[in-house]
Structures are given as C-alpha cells and as structure tokens.
Amino acid sequence: MSWFLAPSLVALRDEVNARFPNRDKSSDGAVGDTSHAARKSSHNPLWSAPGNWSGVVRAVDIDSNGKPGERTPVVDALLNAAIGDPRAWYVIWNRQIFSVTYDWEPRPYDGASPHDHHVHISVLEAVKAWSDTSPWLKEADDMFSDKDREMLTRIDTRVANLQRVEKIRAELERETDAKRHQQLLAELSKVRADLDAS
Numbered sequence: 001m002s003w004f005l006a007p008s009l010v011a012l013r014d015e016v017n018a019r020f021p022n023r024d025k026s027s028d029g030a031v032g033d034t035s036h037a038a039r040k041s042s043h044n045p046l047w048s049a050p051g052n053w054s055g056v057v058r059a060v061d062i063d064s065n066g067k068p069g070e071r072t073p074v075v076d077a078l079l080n081a082a083i084g085d086p087r088a089w090y091v092i093w094n095r096q097i098f099s100v101t102y103d104w105e106p107r108p109y110d111g112a113s114p115h116d117h118h119v120h121i122s123v124l125e126a127v128k129a130w131s132d133t134s135p136w137l138k139e140a141d142d143m144f145s146d147k148d149r150e151m152l153t154r155i156d157t158r159v160a161n162l163q164r165v166e167k168i169r170a171e172l173e174r175e176t177d178a179k180r181h182q183q184l185l186a187e188l189s190k191v192r193a194d195l196d197a198s
C-alpha cells in the first residue's frame with residue numbers, strides 16, 4: 001500500500017491552483033518527512049484507517065506565495081475557506097493555530113515550524129472529511145481590479161451627468177421665467193463641461 005492525500009484536500013489544492021495558476025508551490029507538501037513521522041502528525045499516512053482508506057494523509061501544506069508571514073491573497077483565500085468548513089480540524093498559519101476544538105479562535109502556535117511560508121490544513125479524522133470534495137473556496141471577495149473600479153466609477157458619473165442634462169432639458173422646455181431660464185442654461189453648460197471632461 002502507498003500513502004495518498006485525502007481527496008477532499010486534493011480538491012482544495014486543485015481549487016487554489018485554479019484560482020492562482022502561477023503561485024509558488026515550493027513549500028507545498030502532503031506526506032510527512034522523517035521528522036513528522038517521529039511524532040504524531042496528520043501528515044503521516046493513517047495505516048489503521050478502514051478498508052481502502054488505509055494510508056490516507058489528512059493534512060496538506062499550501063505555499064503562501066509570498067514573503068515570510070505575508071498575508072497574501074492565497075493565505076486569505078485559504079483561511080476564509082478552511083476556517084469553519086465542516087471538514088476542517090485545524091489550520092496553522094504564521095505562528096497561529098485555528099482549531100474547531102476552540103471554536104476557531106486563533107491561538108499562538110509554537111511548533112518547530114512557524115508556518116510563515118505555507119498554510120497547513122488538517123481535516124477531521126473521519127471518512128466524510130476525507131471523501132467530501134465539494135468546493136472549499138468562497139467566491140472571490142472582489143472580482144474587479146482597481147483599474148476596473150475606476151472605469152466603473154467614471155461610467156457612473158457620466159450616467160449621473162446625462163440624467164441631469166435630461167432633467168434640465170425638460171425643465172427648460174417648461175420654464176417661462178426669463179431669469180430662471182438663464183439659470184438653467186448656465187447649469188446645463190456646466191454639466192456639459194463636466195461631461196466633456198469625463
């Protein structure tokens with residue numbers, strides 16, 4: 001028999017790779033090395049798991065794609081995804097551990113590795129937590145870049161100005177007072193200048 005990563009965690013890693021296609025994978029990991037093997041770790045294959053599950057690895061490390069401890073979009077996506085997910089047991093990132101056992105309240109983590117290059121995710125010791133491959137990642141918080149946002153704001157301003165033009169035009173048609181008529185024309189000319197500038 002050989003070890004294998006729980007399908008639920010394969011699904012998580014695949015989702016992260018799909019959202020961040022060019023991320024650094026150098027500190028990714030699944031199965032425990034010899035130092036892990038010497039202690040209790042969910043990176044070690046669980047040979048005593050029932051039936052075909054023998055050899056399942058219940059933890060994955062996913063590279064943060066940034067400088068040590070940097071809160072990158074990969075880190076944000078992983079913490080948002082794993083914390084509170086019914087499959088997850090605990091998550092370690094940058095000297096902090098979040099565990100379902102403590103209602104996901106962050107606690108200091110002082111293990112051998114500070115986990116400032118990768119996020120560690122362990123799933124619960126249950127077949128359901130290993131087999132469930134339903135999506136982990138939440139919808140991206142913001143699908144727009146700053147440039148897109150700027151463009152949308154400019155369009156909104158333009159639309160608002162066009163609506164003002166329409167309103168002033170309608171009022172002009174009805175206005176019989178000469179002074180007010182002049183005021184409206186001045187307003188219209190100002191809005192037109194704004195429109196030309198946008």
Ligand SMILES: [Zn+2]
Nearest residue numbers: 059060061120
């Ligand atoms: Zn790990």
